Amino acid sequence: MINVFHIRIGDFGLEANAIESLTGILPGPVHERLEKISNPANRYRSALGDILTRFAIQSVTGLNAGKLAVDYGPNGKPFLGSHPEIHYNISHSGEYVVCAVADVNLGIDVERIRDVNFRVAERYFSKAELTDLMALEGDKRRDYFFTLWTIKESYLKALGRGLTKSLSSFTVIRDEKGFSLSGEHSAAGYSVFSCSLPGSYMMSLCYNGIEQEINLKELSLFEIVRLFSGAENH
DSSP states (O other): OEEEEEEEOSOTTTTHHHHHHHGGGSOHHHHHHHHTOOSHHHHHHHHHHHHHHHHHHHHHHOOOGGGOOOEEOTTSOEEOTTOTTOEEEEEEETTEEEEEEESSOEEEEEEEOOOOOTHHHHHHSOHHHHHHHHTSOHHHHHHHHHHHHHHHHHHHHHHTOGGGSOGGGSEEEEETTEEEEESSTTGGGEEEEEEEETTTEEEEEEEESSOOOEEEEEEOHHHHHHHHTSGGGO
């Protein structure tokens, strides 16, 4: 099973005190990184990403969130060097912060659905994807653009490549069973999950191996505060 946690914050400024109270579980290097983010909303969004990561991992594995040491790959993908059997990935956009935890390699991406210039698709999508996209009209075309984009981003994040790898080097295939990847050897070994979230957001997950059950868990700040108020985290 793959556990996916998501939290929606309508106004990060209004929740600033609650988020600040939770940053006590974060290690010094994270605080140093957060201090470099000048925009308050972006800083709180990034902080909540780190907080949600620790909540998710502690909830799934029982590991103490305050003792997690996060390492980073050459392109910035976070991982737990001391626990290589645990895989996780985070993403945030607009009102949402999401985190996936599993025992297989994975990547996750969330994006706010908005108006888009479809010439972007001509640059970043494969020919087959572009054909599927342009066969749709109106909101269906816009929504499918973000379905494709988040799937492709989540796959690159799973690989730890980010945008150092071309988005058009592989293809997202849609059929009656759902989505799959093709175009390169590694892509064929990944499964895909994609869904919409309330408020016009799209979230996608790519993970290594055969299809697994996806456990979606919507959270509130209160639930996170309640977990971290326990004596084991003091």
